[in-house]
Amino acid sequence: MRRIFKLASLLFGSLIVAAFAYGGKGYWDALSDAPQLRQRADDLIAQGLGGDSLGADHLAILLKVEDPNFVDHAGVDFSTPGAGATTITQSASKRLAFKKFQPGVGKIRQT
Numbered sequence: 718m719r720r721i722f723k724l725a726s727l728l729f730g731s732l733i734v735a736a737f738a739y740g741g742k743g744y745w746d747a748l749s750d751a752p753q754l755r756q757r758a759d760d761l762i763a764q765g766l767g768g769d770s771l772g773a774d775h776l777a778i779l780l781k782v783e784d785p786n787f788v789d790h791a792g793v794d795f796s797t798p799g800a801g802a803t804t805i806t807q808s809a810s811k812r813l814a815f816k817k818f819q820p821g822v823g824k825i826r827q828t
Contacts, residue, residue, distance in 0.1 A: 734789070779805075790804065
């Protein structure tokens with residue numbers, strides 16, 4: 718029994734380390750991709766596809782429904798009830814930075 722507990726603990730610890738390593742690689746990839754992603758976002762805004770193109774009323778509704786804590790968090794928000802685990806920032810990153818986003822493990826890199 719003790720051996721099984723040791724093995725399970727080792728496996729769990731390995732999974733945690735792997736998740737942090739995968740997330741860390743995603744972080745460093747994001748830093749290196751940031752100038753290109755910023756340019757893509759600026760191009761979309763220049764084409765009239767930014768948040769301001771919705772109009773003030775629709776933008777306020779979108780923020781209230783989809784990400785009520787948008788102005789107060791740094792892209793990740795698990796505290797707002799009903800908003801879900803994906804913020805507007807994460808949704809934008811998913812569309813700009815991933816060719817084909819796969820939920821699950823991909824959420825680690827997205828976050």
